Amino acid sequence: MAQDIADNRDTAAKKTPRPARSKRDSPESGFFVNLLSHSFLWLWGIMVIVPVVWIVISSFKTPREIATDPLGLPAVPQIQNYLNAWTNGNIGQYFLNTFQVMAFSITGTMLLGAMVAYVIARYEFPGNRLLYFFFAGGMMFPVFLALFPLFKTLENVGLLNTKTGLALVYIAYSLPFTVFFLTAFFRTLPHSIAEAAMIDGAGHYRLFFQVMLPMARPGLVAITIFNIIGQWNQFLLPLVLMSRNPDDAMISQGLANLAMRQGYEGDPGALFAGTVLAMIPVFIAYVIFQRQIQAGLTAGAVK
Amino acid sequence: MNHGKYPFILSFLAIPVALYVWLVIIPFAQAFQISFTDWSGSTSEFNYIGFDNYVNLFKDEQLVMPAIRHTAIILVVLPLVTIVLGLFFAFMLNVGGKSRQGRISGVAGARFHKVVYFFPQVLSVAIIGILFQQVYAPETFGGLLTSTLSAVGLPAPPNGFLADKNFVLLSVISVLVWSAVGFYLVFFSSAMASIPQDLYEAAILDGASRIQTFFKITLPLLWESVQTAWIYLSIIALDVFVLVYIMTPERGGPDGASEVVGGVIWKYAFNHGEQAFASALGVVLFFAALSLAVIALRVGRRERIEY
Numbered sequence: 001m002a003q004d005i006a007d008n009r010d011t012a013a014k015k016t017p018r019p020a021r022s023k024r025d026s027p028e029s030g031f032f033v034n035l036l037s038h039s040f041l042w043l044w045g046i047m048v049i050v051p052v053v054w055i056v057i058s059s060f061k062t063p064r065e066i067a068t069d070p071l072g073l074p075a076v077p078q079i080q081n082y083l084n085a086w087t088n089g090n091i092g093q094y095f096l097n098t099f100q101v102m103a104f105s106i107t108g109t110m111l112l113g114a115m116v117a118y119v120i121a122r123y124e125f126p127g128n129r130l131l132y133f134f135f136a137g138g139m140m141f142p143v144f145l146a147l148f149p150l151f152k153t154l155e156n157v158g159l160l161n162t163k164t165g166l167a168l169v170y171i172a173y174s175l176p177f178t179v180f181f182l183t184a185f186f187r188t189l190p191h192s193i194a195e196a197a198m199i200d201g202a203g204h205y206r207l208f209f210q211v212m213l214p215m216a217r218p219g220l221v222a223i224t225i226f227n228i229i230g231q232w233n234q235f236l237l238p239l240v241l242m243s244r245n246p247d248d249a250m251i252s253q254g255l256a257n258l259a260m261r262q263g264y265e266g267d268p269g270a271l272f273a274g275t276v277l278a279m280i281p282v283f284i285a286y287v288i289f290q291r292q293i294q295a296g297l298t299a300g301a302v303k
Numbered sequence: 304m305n306h307g308k309y310p311f312i313l314s315f316l317a318i319p320v321a322l323y324v325w326l327v328i329i330p331f332a333q334a335f336q337i338s339f340t341d342w343s344g345s346t347s348e349f350n351y352i353g354f355d356n357y358v359n360l361f362k363d364e365q366l367v368m369p370a371i372r373h374t375a376i377i378l379v380v381l382p383l384v385t386i387v388l389g390l391f392f393a394f395m396l397n398v399g400g401k402s403r404q405g406r407i408s409g410v411a412g413a414r415f416h417k418v419v420y421f422f423p424q425v426l427s428v429a430i431i432g433i434l435f436q437q438v439y440a441p442e443t444f445g446g447l448l449t450s451t452l453s454a455v456g457l458p459a460p461p462n463g464f465l466a467d468k469n470f471v472l473l474s475v476i477s478v479l480v481w482s483a484v485g486f487y488l489v490f491f492s493s494a495m496a497s498i499p500q501d502l503y504e505a506a507i508l509d510g511a512s513r514i515q516t517f518f519k520i521t522l523p524l525l526w527e528s529v530q531t532a533w534i535y536l537s538i539i540a541l542d543v544f545v546l547v548y549i550m551t552p553e554r555g556g557p558d559g560a561s562e563v564v565g566g567v568i569w570k571y572a573f574n575h576g577e578q579a580f581a582s583a584l585g586v587v588l589f590f591a592a593l594s595l596a597v598i599a600l601r602v603g604r605r606e607r608i609e610y
Contacts, residue, residue: 033514049419142588175322233428295493
C-alpha cells in the first residue's frame with residue numbers, strides 16, 4: 001500500500017512539472033538510446049584519433065619495436081627516424097617540389113578561374129551559357145579516361161616530367177570546379193557598386209582587379225582552400241606525368257614510393273616519420289583554420 | 304558601360320579557355336576516339352575497329368568483370384554507410400542534445416567531435432593509404448588492428464587484412480568511409496543549421512521523440528542535401544583507385560580480390576600497353592557516372608519543401 005502511494009507520487013511528480021519533456025527524455029527509451037548514441041559518437045572519435053596517434057608513436061620506435069611491440073611505447077625515442085626520412089627518404093626534396101609546383105598552379109588556378117567566372121557571371125555575350133556548361137561539365141569527367149592522351153600531349157610538347165607541365169595540368173583540372181563555384185559567387189555581388197565604379201571612370205580591367213576581386217574575397221578564400229587541399233593531395237596526375245625522375249616526386253607520390261620500397265629496405269621507422277612529417281603542415285593548418293577549412297570545403301560542395 | 308566590352312571579354316577568356324581545351328577537352332575527346340581503335344599506345348599505327356573493344360570488355364573475366372563487380376559493391380555500400388553515419392552524427396551533434404526549456408542544442412562536446420571527425424578529410428589519400436596499410440598489417444609486422452585483436456583474444460587473419468581475399472575489399476571500403484564521414488557530417492550540419500528552430504520546438508512540445516523528430520522533420524527537409532551527397536559519393540566510388548594502388552598487394556590483389564575499374568584502366572593503359580581497351584573501359588565509366596547523376600536527380604526529385 002505504502003509502495004503504491006510512493007509509486008503514484010513518483011509518477012505524478014514526473015508528469016506534472018514538465019509534461020512536454022516526459023516523452024522525449026523518458027528514462028526507459030531515452031536513457032538507452034542516449035547511452036548507445038553517445039558511446040557511438042565517442043567510439044568514432046577514438047577510431048579517428050587512434051590510428052593517427054599510433055603512427056606518431058610508432059615513428060619514434062626502432063624497427064624491432066614496431067614489429068614486436070606494436071601497441072607499446074618506444075623505450076628510447078628514435079629521433080634518428082626523422083633525420084633518415086628527411087635526408088635518405090628525400091622528404092625534404094618532395095616538400096620543396098610540391099611547394100614549387102603549387103605556388104605556380106594555385107596562383108594560376110585562382111587568377112584564370114576568377115577571370116572566366118567573372119566574365120561568365122557579369123557580362124552578356126553570345127555563348128555565355130554554353131561556356132558555363134563547357135567548364136562546369138568538366139567536373140563529371142573521370143580523370144582516368146584522359147590520363148594516357150594527356151601523357152602523350154605533354155610528351156609531344158616536351159613538358160612531360162617537368163614541373164611546369166604538371167602545374168599547367170593542375171590548373172586545367174582545377175578550373176571546372178573553380179569556375180563553377182566562383183560564377184555563383186560573382187553573381188551574388190551587388191551591381192550598384194560596379195556601376196558606380198564605371199561612372200567614376202574605371203575601365204573593365206580596373207573594375208575587376210580593384211573592385212570585384214576584393215569584394216569576392218570570401219569566395220576566393222573558400223575556393224583557394226579547396227584547391228590547395230585538392231592539389232596537395234593529388235596522386236594520380238604526378239604518378240603519370242612525373243614518373244621518370246624519382247627525385248622530382250610530389251610529397252604524396254614520394255611517400256608512396258617510400259612505402260613500396262620499404263618492403264625490401266626495411267626501415268619502417270623512417271617511413272612512419274616521413275608520413276608524420278607530411279601530416280604536420282596539414283595538421284597545423286587544420287588546427288588554426290579548422291573553421292574556415294570546414295566551411296570552405298563544404299560550401300564548395302553545396303553551391 | 305559597353306565600351307571595349309568584347310576585347311575585354313576575349314582577353315579574359317583566351318588563356319583559360321585555350322588551356323582547358325588543350326589539356327582537358329582534347330584529351331577526353333581523344334580517349335573516346337581511341338576507344339574505337341586497336342591502338343596499343345606505343346606505336347603510331349592503329350585501325351578503327353568499331354565497338355569491338357566494348358564487346359570484349361564484358362568477356363574479360365580475369366580483370367574487367369571482377370573489377371566491375373567490386374566497383375558496383377563500393378557504389379552501393381560507400382554512399383549508404385557514409386550517408387547514414389553522416390546523418391546520424393550530424394543529428395546528434397546539432398539537435399540530439401537534451402532540450403533545456405525547449406531549446407535545441409547538440410550533445411555535449413559537439414564542436415570537439417566535428418573537429419576530430421573532419422580531420423581525415425584534409426589528409427592526403429597517400430597518407431591515409433600508408434597509415435591503414437600499417438593498421439591492417441599482419442601481427443608479425445606490427446599491425447595495429449591485428450595486434451589489438453589478438454591482444455583481446457580474438458582471431459585475426461594471419462597475413463593481415465589486406466592479404467586476405469575475404470577482407471581486402473571490406474578493408475578498403477572501411478577506409479573510404481573512415482575518411483569521408485567527417486565531411487558529410489559537416490555538410491549535413493550546415494544544411495541542418497538552416498532548418499528553423501521553431502519546427503523542432505513545436506515538435507517537442509507535441510511530445511515527439513528524438514527518433515520521430517529525425518524522420519518527420521530533419522530528413523524530409525534535408526532531402527536535397529542527401530541527394531547531392533549521394534551523387535558526390537557515387538562519383539568517388541567510381542573513381543576509387545589510389546587507395547587500392549597504395550594499400551593492396553599487386554595493386555588490386557590478392558588474386559584480384561580488390562580489383563576496381565579505375566585500377567584496371569590503369570593496368571591496361573600503363574602496364575599492358577592496351578590503350579584502346581583501357582579507353583573503352585574509361586568511356587563506360589564516364590557514362591556510368593553520368594547516368595548515376597541523372598538517375599539520382601530524377602528519382603530523388605520530390606516536392607520542394609519551402610520553409
